[in-house]
Amino acid sequence: MIPAAFDYVRAATLDEALGLLAKHGGDAKVLAGGHSLIPAMKLRLSQPKVVVDIGRIGNLRSISERDGKIAIGALTTHHDIESSDLLARSCPLLPEVAGKIGDVQVRNKGTIGGSCVHADPASDWPAAMLALDAEFEIAGPGGSRTVPAKDFFVDILTSAVESGEILTAIHVPVTAKTVAYVKFAQKASGFAIAAVAAVVDKAQKGVAVGVTGVAAKAYRAAGVESSLRGVELSAATIATAAQKAADGVDPLSDIHASMEFRAHLACVQTKRALELAAGRG
Numbered sequence: 001m002i003p004a005a006f007d008y009v010r011a012a013t014l015d016e017a018l019g020l021l022a023k024h025g026g027d028a029k030v031l032a033g034g035h036s037l038i039p040a041m042k043l044r045l046s047q048p049k050v051v052v053d054i055g056r057i058g059n060l061r062s063i064s065e066r067d068g069k070i071a072i073g074a075l076t077t078h079h080d081i082e083s084s085d086l087l088a089r090s091c092p093l094l095p096e097v098a099g100k101i102g103d104v105q106v107r108n109k110g111t112i113g114g115s116c117v118h119a120d121p122a123s124d125w126p127a128a129m130l131a132l133d134a135e136f137e138i139a140g141p142g143g144s145r146t147v148p149a150k151d152f153f154v155d156i157l158t159s160a161v162e163s164g165e166i167l168t169a170i171h172v173p174v175t176a177k178t179v180a181y182v183k184f185a186q187k188a189s190g191f192a193i194a195a196v197a198a199v200v201d202k203a204q205k206g207v208a209v210g211v212t213g214v215a216a217k218a219y220r221a222a223g224v225e226s227s228l229r230g231v232e233l234s235a236a237t238i239a240t241a242a243q244k245a246a247d248g249v250d251p252l253s254d255i256h257a258s259m260e261f262r263a264h265l266a267c268v269q270t271k272r273a274l275e276l277a278a279g280r281g
């Protein structure tokens with residue numbers, strides 16, 4: 001439980017952090033809240049020679065709204081999001097998700113950016129990011145680029161952020177109150193065995209459903225969404241559509257849940273999330 005030896009550098013600005021990453025190449029790792037990187041280093045699953053701490057770059061920790069879009073700095077903690085009045089008003093799915101992450105210590109230190117870059121298949125944020133069609137702003141040596149959520153979560157523990165790059169912000173649209181996040185959690189850690197984020201657009205008669213914990217990466221439940229496109233939501237239409245929540249997916253199997261149980265939970269949680277979202281607002 002003791003990490004391999006490493007050098008620690010604290011960056012004061014984004015440019016300084018990018019310069020340090022360019023200088024040290026693949027030997028360097030970014031440190032944000034440390035709640036995934038430090039455990040990985042202690043287990044020696046990750047052995048960076050240099051740790052670049054971006055945790056005190058103040059302008060990466062913010063929540064703001066402009067022209068129907070909300071920008072969330074990558075260093076914004078789960079607790080910042082859980083307790084944000086702006087988000088409670090303008091994007092209530094995010095505080096709902098944040099409140100279900102880990103425990104108080106994890107929520108106080110862990111950041112939305114670190115969680116998304118880490119891309120743990122059992123983490124909470126990817127379901128919401130997919131359901132909201134979030135956009136990820138990534139800074140690198142050649143400038144900055146934007147990646148849509150559907151391309152951001154690449155594989156197990158792999159996101160679109162490459163070595164030498166830093167995720168700076170996440171952009172989500174202002175949404176109505178007809179949203180919900182439900183989670184079947186692993187009791188000891190709080191990580192998701194199956195969790196679903198639902199966004200219901202009553203005016204357009206459409207739904208967006210993001211599922212995490214079930215497969216190697218979070219996904220949009222396309223079969224559920226197409227079944228409900230243009231359809232009046234009712235207990236019956238939701239129940240039928242929710243049966244498609246694991247269609248085309250290879251569910252994970254581990255000591256916590258078999259493939260079959262995860263697929264079943266995906267359907268059950270999708271039904272619950274859609275019923276809850278449809279009843280709100």
Ligand SMILES: Cc1cc2nc3c(=O)[nH]c(=O)nc-3n(C[C@H](O)[C@H](O)[C@H](O)COP(=O)(O)OP(=O)(O)OC[C@H]3O[C@@H](n4cnc5c(N)ncnc54)[C@H](O)[C@@H]3O)c2cc1C
Pocket residue numbers: 029030031032033034035036037038039074075100101102103106109110111112113114115116117118120122123124125161165166167168189190191192
């Ligand atoms: C006991 C415990 C319980 C937990 N329970 C849950 C849970 O229920 N649900 C859940 O979703 N998560 C859970 N977590 C994980 C937690 O949410 C972490 O905070 C999160 O996964 C990582 O965020 P961090 O800021 O700590 O990132 P770090 O650990 O600092 O970094 C994680 C990875 O992302 C990289 N990175 C970080 N920020 C950036 C950036 N801006 N740009 C580029 N790369 C970056 C790092 O180099 C590292 O590879 C739990 C963790 C613990 C220890």
